[in-house]
Structures are given as C-alpha cells and as structure tokens.
Amino acid sequence: MANDTETAATRWAGMPLAARRDERRARLVAAAFALFGTEGEAGVSVRAVCRAGRLHARYFYESFADTDQLLGAVYDKVAAELTERLRTALEATGDDLAERLRAGIHGVLEFSSADPRRGRVLFTEARANPVLAGRREATQTALMDAVLQQETRTHPAADPRLARVRAAMFTGAMVELAQQWLAGGLGDDLDIVVEHAAALLLAQHPS
Incomplete structure (x- = not known):
C-alpha cells in the first residue's frame, strides 16, 4: 500500500483539500459499485473497496462511517x-x-x-x-x-x-x-x- 499512497500523494499534489476528498470519495463509490454489482453485499468490505480504489484505509473513514453508509x-x-x-x-x-x-x-x-x-x-x-x-x-x-x-x-x-x-x-x-x-x-x-x-x-x- 506504500506505493499506492505515494502515487496518491503525487496525484493530488496541488489539489485543494475539498477537491481531494471529493475525488477520493468518488473513487470509493465507484469501487463499491463494481464490487457490489458483481459480488453483492458480501463482496464489499473496507479492505476490498480500498484495494479496488487504490486508497489507504484511512481515506475510507474520511468519507464514510461504515460500509452501509458507502452502499x-x-x-x-x-x-x-x-x-x-x-x-x-x-x-x-x-x-x-x-x-x-x-x-x-x-x-x-x-x-x-x-x-x-x-x-x-x-x-x-x-x-x-x-x-x-x-x-x-x-x-x-x-x-x-x-x-x-x-x-x-x-x-x-x-x-x-x-x-x-x-x-x-x-x-x-x-x-x-x-x-x-x-x-x-x-x-x-x-x-x-x-x-x-x-x-x-x-x-x-x-x-
């Protein structure tokens, strides 16, 4: 995940904080849609969503309290x-x-x-x-x-x-x-x- 974090830091360099959060939230929603739409609710976990969205787990809780809120x-x-x-x-x-x-x-x-x-x-x-x-x-x-x-x-x-x-x-x-x-x-x-x-x-x- 270190490489992903480093890539993310580069991706958001110079981007306003609110825009970073919005972009990360959108990535999580897109990842959850793909997982939920193919595997059902059982396929949507914090780890799976963050892996699919190439984000550190801490960014999940920046936008969502739990997977139900994400769904x-x-x-x-x-x-x-x-x-x-x-x-x-x-x-x-x-x-x-x-x-x-x-x-x-x-x-x-x-x-x-x-x-x-x-x-x-x-x-x-x-x-x-x-x-x-x-x-x-x-x-x-x-x-x-x-x-x-x-x-x-x-x-x-x-x-x-x-x-x-x-x-x-x-x-x-x-x-x-x-x-x-x-x-x-x-x-x-x-x-x-x-x-x-x-x-x-x-x-x-x-x-």
Whole structure:
C-alpha cells in the first residue's frame, strides 16, 4: 500500500483539500459499485473497496462511517442516474400518454440491463440490506408521487383515491417488471416487453 499512497500523494499534489476528498470519495463509490454489482453485499468490505480504489484505509473513514453508509451512496448515485435517464427520455416525448408510458418503461428496463450492476443495486440486492431497503422504499415513493402528479395533470377531475391506487399499482408493477426482466424471465426482446406492459397499463387507465 506504500506505493499506492505515494502515487496518491503525487496525484493530488496541488489539489485543494475539498477537491481531494471529493475525488477520493468518488473513487470509493465507484469501487463499491463494481464490487457490489458483481459480488453483492458480501463482496464489499473496507479492505476490498480500498484495494479496488487504490486508497489507504484511512481515506475510507474520511468519507464514510461504515460500509452501509458507502452502499447507501452507491444506491443514491445509481438512482440519480436512472432519474436523469427517465427525465431525458420523457422530455423527448410529447403529451401522449401511451408514448410517455413506453418511454418510461423502456427507460427503466434499458438502464437496468445495459449494465446489470445497476439492476442489482436498484432491484435485487436492495431487498436484503436494511439501509438499501429504506432507500428503495423512498425511491418508490418518489416514483409514485411523480406518477400521481402526472395523473392529476392529465385527469384533474379523477377521484384522488383512485388516482393514488392506480399510481401505487403502477409503481409496484414497474419494480416487479424490472426484476423479471433482469432475471431473464421475460425473454430478450425489450421492445415487445415494453409494448405488452404499456398495453396492460393503458387498459386500466381512463380514456
């Protein structure tokens, strides 16, 4: 680790302290993502993360109290990337509900499977770890609120309770759909899966 420490000192020479900390934190998050996304939670230890990130262990505790906190940062990063991907996809569509549904469903499934590590972080391993389970619940709540806002905007006269039930069902269905897609239970044709899912959701939506 001495050589790594020497290399790190050279790498950060002249860099402001805050920037050094940010760069080290980013390296730890990237290393944890790679380990967690391939080996699961069992593969993420302070030693393994620091080895993968080529950092001394003392730098771990500069940013994180423990590995749970680090895993939370990994989840937050991947969830933020998914949110941005969905925002971009939806901005490229018009106001047509069917078009927006297809774009949203495609965005979630394509993002999750383009790099299977993302799907493992968001939809698979997140079920077992208490820290990640809490974040996953918060993410689903945020998604449900976004769907509810869309529902209210397009159908302002709809029964609020019915709208919330529909938003909750859509959110739960998307999580299960993503898990099945990632597990290979839905085949390998993303476009067909998107069409089927959108058709089913539209059939339950008021005209």
